[in-house]
Amino acid sequence: MTTGNAQQEWAYVAGVQAFIYGYPLVEIVRTCALMTAVDEPQNNGRAPINQFSHCPRPWTHEDRDVVTPANDLLYSMAWLNLADGPVMLSTPAPTGRYFVMEFIDAYSNNFQNLGPRMGGPSAATFAIVGPNWSGSLPPGSVEIRCPTNLVWMLGRVLIDGVEDMEEACAFQAGFTLRVTAPGRLPRAVAGYRPWAESGETFFANLASAMADDPPPAADTGLVAQFSRIGIAPDREFDVDALGDAQVAALRRAVAAGLEIVEGHTRSRRARSWSINYAGGRLGTDYLARACTAMKGLGALASEEALYALCDFDRNGEQLNGEHGYVLRFPAGELPPVDAFWSVSIYGSDFCFVDNPIRRYAIGDRTRDLRYGPDGSLEILIQHGQPQQGHSNWLPAPAGRFYLILRMYHPREAILSKDYTIPPVERVGEDVQR
Incomplete structure (x- = not known):
């Protein structure tokens, strides 16, 4: 040579x-550049550096700034540049509602989370500082030292249906930021x-x-x-x-x-479900970190949430809207969580896909789900509306798609791998069930 x-x-x-x-x-x-290219906070996740954008509705197929979003939550997003000094975060007093404020460094690692399990019973103030900062902080504030100066704060507030939206938005508004120096974009x-x-x-x-x-x-x-x-x-x-x-x-x-x-990003053995138990803290597993950034940027650490991905049915065939599928949870075998769970569906571009009933996920808070006489739950995943109505219908796009089962505050059964997620079953050429 x-x-x-x-x-x-x-x-x-x-x-x-x-x-x-x-x-x-x-x-x-790239995501920071996209989401901070505005003059004032928007309601879609975009805001100038060091400012919050509080999204007053769940994300849908119209929201495409971040791949693989959830549809169960209200997002609050802020991109921070800590090179010029601390940023002060105020959080509301917990009310029993699930929330988490996630901190992600420049290398996409989820290094800190604030939520009901990590905070006290009252409102609090946190001083977010960069890796090399030194100085004094306001009395009563709690320091959060970050490994990089560029930090993405990704807040999630759970909503329980349309009727809960007003209260959820009011709680979300309790998260505020205050800067000690004018914000500027990192170079x-x-x-x-x-x-x-x-x-x-x-x-x-x-x-x-x-x-x-x-x-x-x-x-x-x-x-x-x-x-x-x-x-x-x-x-x-x-x-x-x-x-x-x-x-x-x-x-x-x-x-x-x-x-x-x-x-x-897909199971190399074409298994129906695969779980990354490291979540958003992958250390030196660079390939896994890249895969997570491609298909789930902003993933939480596993003790906060687990994400199970499904690209294949039970027989190892790629999921495709040309066919119909069923995901059946036997009685007593719903995902073991202490917060909530949901199954979301995404197109080949890693985003939600438009559908006639504007449903992007089914979970434990979905209204009017029909359970079997024995307590089992069947989720029907197909492109056309099922003959028996849309109570348990998760609309699929016409082409390739994949699923994510989110499990927030997973219990030991799933963390210890004692719980097995049922495989997705193809139901034949006739997709109308």
Whole structure:
């Protein structure tokens, strides 16, 4: 092998690794750039840096800023830049309603959660500070030290039907932010460039993001290998310094990395359900972290919520709206949780799909569910409306789709893997049941 070929192959191999490692970081920066590109808070999750957007309704097929959203909750979102000083968070007194305020760092790790199980009985004030901040805080505030200066706060407030919306929104409004310095976008966010049509642009975004928020110590050895292809946190990525063959290799690496990550978001054994028990805290499992960023950015840590993904039916066939399916929970075997559970359905673009009854999930708070005489529950998953009505109907798109079973405050039975989720059964060519 010639020296040129060796350099090209090294660029490809290192590029694939850098893509898998950096995809969550670039996706965080992309999402921040998208959601902060407004002059004032919106009601759809978008708001200027260091400000809340309180969404007064559950997300639907019309909301596409974040992949795989839930439809059971009201979202409150804020992107923080802590480089200029602390941000003060005030939280309301718990009322018995489920909520969680999730903190996600620049590398997509869920490093902190605030909720009824972690807080006291009263309203509270928290001082959110960056990794290198030092100084004094207001009396009575609780410090939350973050591993990166870029932080995504993703709040969830449970709603119990349309009639509960007003009270849920009132509780949601109790989460407020106060800044100690004017907010400004991080450099990587302000300079973010879409990379789908230019593989090398991905690596430019990655290097800029790592400069803003350096990799954790555990990643030092891996990241050092990327410097040989110009990807490093201490300098800008200069594509002109590389040869044409290396640039071509990096473009191939991005394409291959995307294929690897997308492929691993589905069960490699084509099982009906797969669960990531690490949730949003994946450490140095870089491939799992990239998969979570692609198909579930903002996932919570497992003690707060577990997410079971289903791309295949019992027979290992890809779920598709050309067929009808049933998910049957036997009596006494509903998901074991202390908060709530729901099954949501998504199209191949990782978002909700429009449907005639505007239903995107079925769960333990769904009105008018019909249970069998023995207490079992059948969820009908199909494109056309079932003959017996839509009480238990989860409308499917016409093409490929997947399901997510969310289990908030999972009990020991599911955490210890003693509980088995029933497989999704295909019911034959006739999708009208």
